[in-house]
Amino acid sequence: MNNPLISIIVPIYNVEVYIRNCVDSILGQSYENLEIILVDDGSPDKCGDICDEYRSKDKRIKVIHKKNGGLSSARNAGIDIASGEYLGFIDSDDWIESDMYESLYNALTSHKADISVCGRYIVDGSRITTISDSEKAEVFTRSEALSELVLDEYSGMKNFAWDKLYKKELFNDIRYPEGKYYEDIFTTYKLFSKSNKIVDIKSPKYYYLLRGDSICGSNTASKRYDYCLANIKCLEYIKSLEPLLGDMCDKQLFNRLHFCLNDMLLLDYGTDDYVIEINEIIGKLKQNYSILRNSDEMGLKQKLSLMFIANYSNLYTTIYPGYKKNKTKIINLLKPIISKKVLNKMKYIKLKGKGSKETKYLYETKPEQNHIFLIGTPNHGNLGDQAIVYAENKMLEDNFKDFKIIEITTVDLIKHIKNLKKNVKKDDIFMLHGGGNLGNEYFWEEEGRRKIISEFKDNKIILFPQSIYFKDTENGKLEFDKTKMIYNAHKKLTLIAREDTSYSVMKEAFPNNNVILTPDIVMYLNKTNPIQERNGALLSLRKDREGVLTQTQKDEIKNMAEKNFDNIIITDTVAEYITKEHEVLEYMINVNQREKELNKKWDQFKKVQVVITDRLHGMVFCAITSTPCIVIANYNHKVKDTYAWLKDLNYIKFVNDIEEIPGLIKELKGIEIKEYDKTFAMKNYEKILEVMKQR
Structure with a gap:
């Protein structure tokens, strides 16, 4: 029995650069019983011809050529001729995972839902950020799903x-x-209101491309007014349908009307083209004043803003746009003469104020429970850094089961400082994320550490195994002196070096702190099993600022590998997406994705006979997966010194000169691998646990 037909509607206008990628991703769906409706909305470029070309290649494709009427008109034209039992929409500059519609269909039918939803990727330049990623689907009633639309949270529906x-x-x-x-x-709340059940699979399947030249990328008073009208209709309808969501709807209505009013006042400043629309928004705020000012959902600042607009609307519309415009002008005039340090401080204060309200939502502290705050973790795509925090969490979970572990990324740290200072207890422990960024090369990481060490002088603070490297420049020396001053002032700070050079530097620079030496924390893991069949070679060579190999040298290494192996994989320890045009995009990895992405990379290592790398964690990944490896020195001491911990593993070989590689390839191809034994590392990690358990 065939699966039921799904109709996919693609509105198309002026996207000839993107349309092939979009349509190809639909044609590649694992769910094959599709009706693909391409709606050429009077596109002035070659999109119409491209649509016809695809129709001639695949009988599942239907094409509509119509006069330009906008996105809604194009979608409606597709809906009108769709013959599928189910409908989906894709914007023509986006693309989808090959199993998107199979996953959505399976979730919808297995949960007997009316609508199924997936997570999404946001593609911004060369970076991909994942929004909502989980292996577990969540089922919503009509009321619950409508409340998601009201809240409109970043990672929600x-x-x-x-x-x-x-x-x-x-x-x-x-x-x-x-x-x-x-x-x-204007539309989704109506569809939700007709649904008994909605299932969100969470797993990301849709790639949404951010484009500055798109309709969504521009901002006009007309667009803001439509946004205002859409939200009024949506929130007032939901409030009437689900009275228990009334207070929530009132608060969100104020927030969105206030936002639209402010934006329209600025966009209309000096033209007065939208006076009537602006007065309509003010009238709506006044109309709801008596309800909103008594709402438990409204904060004091929101109530004061509402009171001022309701009682002094003429004054507000006169003062606000001038104030904002002049403030921007003043800041732009002062920027060249204000030091970067002061500008960063202003930005810090602004972010700190914004974050204080949301921090409590992001994590909870309980007075009766002790906490370990794991600070400065990554959300970028470097899998070495992600493996470090994965191992840090494993060590803490294995040994401190009575503590609640709260992870805070570097990006979110500023937003958390205010509430951390309110909620942290004396016995709570701060663990600072380890790695190779203690220095002025990745300065934003060092700023975060300094902030924690300065603000929490009464708490035990431990820096997970790190490498230290301040450049021998005027700026490097200046920043090193600042770090020395801040670190040495903390009486309960323990610094852990992950190799001898860093240990020597730390012992000399931080005489007031406890300094110990252990291996890189990733060596806490053993990922040898399950054992995979091995074939070919893998090259993982740096493309960033720490790489020293020239392209000619990389080509030579590739030629050396090709002479010994039929199958060559060229990759990196960075999570990447390669487009059809061979453009490399970096995935930004969140907490939910971390283990999945790391296991993918470790499995890739376990399937080859030899890895050749100049990455520290390329070498460490080989160690913990029992994979033969040739590691090449990079520009600083980190790789060579870390190799000292692994030199007794017979399958890890270090070279200073790439001419040594061919001989080592032959040696490693015939070697009997001794499975990774982490006993040496565990003995050293006892030093960390001992410090943490001291009272």
């Missing part, structure tokens, strides 16, 4: 049309509003 699969019958009496921006906000 959103109004987007394109990350969902719908039963087609939901659209029997619903179409997207033509001639309006924010058509999704």
Whole structure:
């Protein structure tokens, strides 16, 4: 029995650069029973011809050529001719994972839902950020799903049309509003309100491309007004349908009306083209004043803003845009003469104020429980750094089961400082993320450490195994002196070096602190099993600032490998996505993705006979997966000194000169590998545990 037909509607306008990538990703779906409706919305470029070309190649494709009417008009045209039992939408500059519709269909049918939703990737330049990633689906009732739309949280369910699969019958009496921006906000709540059950699979399947030249990338008073109208209709309807969500709707309505009012006042400043619309928004705020000022959901600042707008609206509309414009002008005039340090301080204060409210939501501290705060962890795609925090968490979970471990990334640290200072108890422990960034090369990491060490003088603070490297320049010496002063002032600070050179530097630079030596924390792991069949070679060579190999040398290494192996994999210890045009995009990895991405990389290492790398964690990954490895020195001491911990492993070989590689390849191809034994590392890690358990 065939799976039911899914109709996928793609509105197309002026995207000839992107359209092939989009359509190819649909044609490559594992769910094959598709009707693909390409709607050429009067596109002035070659999109129409490209659509016809695809129709001639695949009988599942239908093409509509129509006069330009906008996104809603194009979607509606597709809905009108769709013959599938289910509907999906894709924007023509985006693309999807090969199993997106299979995953959405399976979730929808297995949970007997009316709509299924997936997570998404945001593609911004060369970086991919994952929004909502989990292996566990979540099922929502109508009321619960509508509350998600009201909250409109970053990682929650959103109004987007394109990350969902719908039963087609939901659209029997619903179409997207033509001639309006924010058509999704005008429409999605209606579809949710007709649904008994909605399932969110969380797993990201949709790649959403951020483009400055797109409709969504621009901002006008007209667009802001449509955003305002859409939210009024959406929130007032939900409030009438689900009275228990009333207070939440009132608060969000104020927030969005206030945002639109401020934005429109600025966009309309000096033209007065939208006076009527601005007065409508003010009228709506006044109309809701008596309800909103008594709402438990509203904060004091919000109530004061509302009171001022309701009682002194003429004054507000006169003062606000001038104040904002002049403030921007003044800041731009002062920027060249204000030191970077002062500007960073201003930014810090602003972020700190913003974050104080949301921190409590992001984590909870309990008075009766002790906490370990793991500070400065990464959200970028470097898998070496991700492996470090993975191992740090494993060590803490294995040995401190009575503590609650709270992880705070470098990016989020400033937002947490205010609430940390309020909630941290004297017996709570701060563990600073380890790695190779103690220095002025990755200065933002060092700034975060300094902030914690300065602010929490009564707490035990331990720096997980690190390498230290301040450049021998005027700036390097200046920053090193600052670090010495701040670190030495803390009486409960323990610094852990991960190799001898750093240990010697730390012992001399930080006489007031406890300094110990252990291996890189990733050696705490053993990822040898399950054992994989090995074939070929893997090259993992740096492309960043720490790499010293020239392209000619890299080509030579590749030629050496090709003479000995039929299968060559060229990769890196960075999570990457390679586009069809061979452009490399870096995945930004969140906590939920970490283990999955690391296991993918470790499995890749376990399937080859030899790895050739100049990455420290390329070498360490080989060690913990029992994979033969040739490691090449880089520009500082980190790789060579870390090799000292692993030199007794017969399958790890260090070279200073690439001419040594061919001989070592032959040696490693015939070697009998001794499985990774981490006993040596565990003996050293006892020193960390001893410091943590001291009272």
